Amino acid sequence: MWLLDIFKKNSRKHSSKDEALKRLENMMSRRRETVHKIPVENFSKNSEEIKREVVRIVSQKFNVPLERVKVDCQEQDGYVIIVTNINFK
Amino acid sequence: MGKVFVVTSGKGGVGKTTVSANLGCTLAKYGEKVCVIDADVGLKNLDVVLGLENRIIYTLIDVIKGNVSPHEALVRHKLIKSLYLLPASQIATKEMVSPEDMINIVNELKSDFDYIIIDSPAGIERGFRNAVAPSEQAIIVTTPELPAISDADRVIGLLENFGFSEDNILLILNKYKFHMAKKGEMLTEEDVKKALAIKLLGVIPESDEVIISTNKGLPLVLENENGIAKSFDNIARRLRGENVPIENDLITVSKNNLLGKFVSLFKKR
Numbered sequence: 001m002w003l004l005d006i007f008k009k010n011s012r013k014h015s016s017k018d019e020a021l022k023r024l025e026n027m028m029s030r031r032r033e034t035v036h037k038i039p040v041e042n043f044s045k046n047s048e049e050i051k052r053e054v055v056r057i058v059s060q061k062f063n064v065p066l067e068r069v070k071v072d073c074q075e076q077d078g079y080v081i082i083v084t085n086i087n088f089k
Numbered sequence: 090m091g092k093v094f095v096v097t098s099g100k101g102g103v104g105k106t107t108v109s110a111n112l113g114c115t116l117a118k119y120g121e122k123v124c125v126i127d128a129d130v131g132l133k134n135l136d137v138v139l140g141l142e143n144r145i146i147y148t149l150i151d152v153i154k155g156n157v158s159p160h161e162a163l164v165r166h167k168l169i170k171s172l173y174l175l176p177a178s179q180i181a182t183k184e185m186v187s188p189e190d191m192i193n194i195v196n197e198l199k200s201d202f203d204y205i206i207i208d209s210p211a212g213i214e215r216g217f218r219n220a221v222a223p224s225e226q227a228i229i230v231t232t233p234e235l236p237a238i239s240d241a242d243r244v245i246g247l248l249e250n251f252g253f254s255e256d257n258i259l260l261i262l263n264k265y266k267f268h269m270a271k272k273g274e275m276l277t278e279e280d281v282k283k284a285l286a287i288k289l290l291g292v293i294p295e296s297d298e299v300i301i302s303t304n305k306g307l308p309l310v311l312e313n314e315n316g317i318a319k320s321f322d323n324i325a326r327r328l329r330g331e332n333v334p335i336e337n338d339l340i341t342v343s344k345n346n347l348l349g350k351f352v353s354l355f356k357k358r
Contacts, residue, residue: 015273020235021280027239028284 043080047073050082058084091124091202093195094328095224097248099240101211103230104263107299109208110138111318112228114308115325117172121203124163126175126195128220129210130186133177139166140306141174148178153190159197168311173202183215188222195223204328213247221248226257228290232264233276242285259290261324266295267339278335291324292338293317 043050051071059066068087073080096109106129113125127135130149136142147162152175159175166172175194195205209220221227227248231241241260248258262278269275282289296317302309310318323333 017270017273017276017280020276023235024238024276024280024284027235028242 093205095207097209098230099244117169127177130177150178150181192223264295293320
């Protein structure tokens with residue numbers, strides 16, 4: 001039996017690189033697309049429209065009604081930060 | 090007109106300052122006139138790595154305040170005469186510098202140098218934007234670890250938003266452990282390159298030499314010709330337009346590993 005255990009242990013051994021690759025692929029599939037450049041003029045002209053679009057996307061993505069998603073925009077250090085609050089209950 | 094590079098990463102501790110210092114030294118060894126700018130205001134280190142911390146009279150802040158010109162604030166390296174440092178101030182904050190200030194300073198220096206290398210602070214806030222603003226090309230330094238790669242990816246996205254094309258963003262894979270990659274315990278240069286989808290400029294092995302050289306205040310490329318210094322040499326030659334295959338870095342990595350083990354056997358005794 002102990003001989004079988006040795007083989008079992010070896011076959012169970014999983015390369016940490018494989019694990020890293022899987023996690024990396026998962027991370028990369030959703031990272032860079034989160035950065036979108038919006039010119040200041042476009043943003044200030046269409047901020048309400050942008051907020052509505054964010055609400056629509058978030059409500060679809062998380063499967064919650066539109067009214068449960070609140071969006072606010074703040075300018076900080078030269079970046080526009082879109083703060084999204086979802087009420088899941 | 091000099092070429093302007095920013096060395097950046099997002100994550101701290103990946104080796105931006107080491108790369109900036111050693112790359113600057115290597116290019117200067119080839120006879121290029123190089124200026125390295127420390128954009129890490131408040132947490133400056135480039136002067137320490139270059140061993141020039143006692144020679145600083147004026148800093149970036151003095152230039153911005155108009156007390157001196159950028160040329161007057163430069164510190165010439167004691168051993169390589171074509172290498173200059175524009176030091177950062179330790180008592181100032183990053184908010185005291187604007188991207189426009191950096192553009193003006195670099196524009197004044199550009200015509201007198203072949204290469205200007207800007208050492209960016211970690212993070213993606215004001216200091217990062219200051220360092221990126223005057224740069225034409227970016228060198229992203231990462232290690233083969235997930236947090237560093239993830240941050241590098243975020244920085245690439247930001248650089249693209251700043252108008253950098255993919256061709257102008259280059260990757261350096263630092264602290265590479267050949268024996269771990271070989272055993273399948275660490276991501277390889279191919280894995281990282283594929284994930285970040287930018288051109289790989291070079292691979293630098295993890296080495297004890299970095300700590301020793303920082304202790305001495307002497308960039309390692311000034312003491313050695315082999316080992317990790319060879320990787321910097323390959324990278325400098327690629328920046329100068331030579332066609333040096335990435336495989337050469339991996340040979341260096343492999344040799345460094347085997348030779349390092351062999352040498353350490355004698356050192357212990």
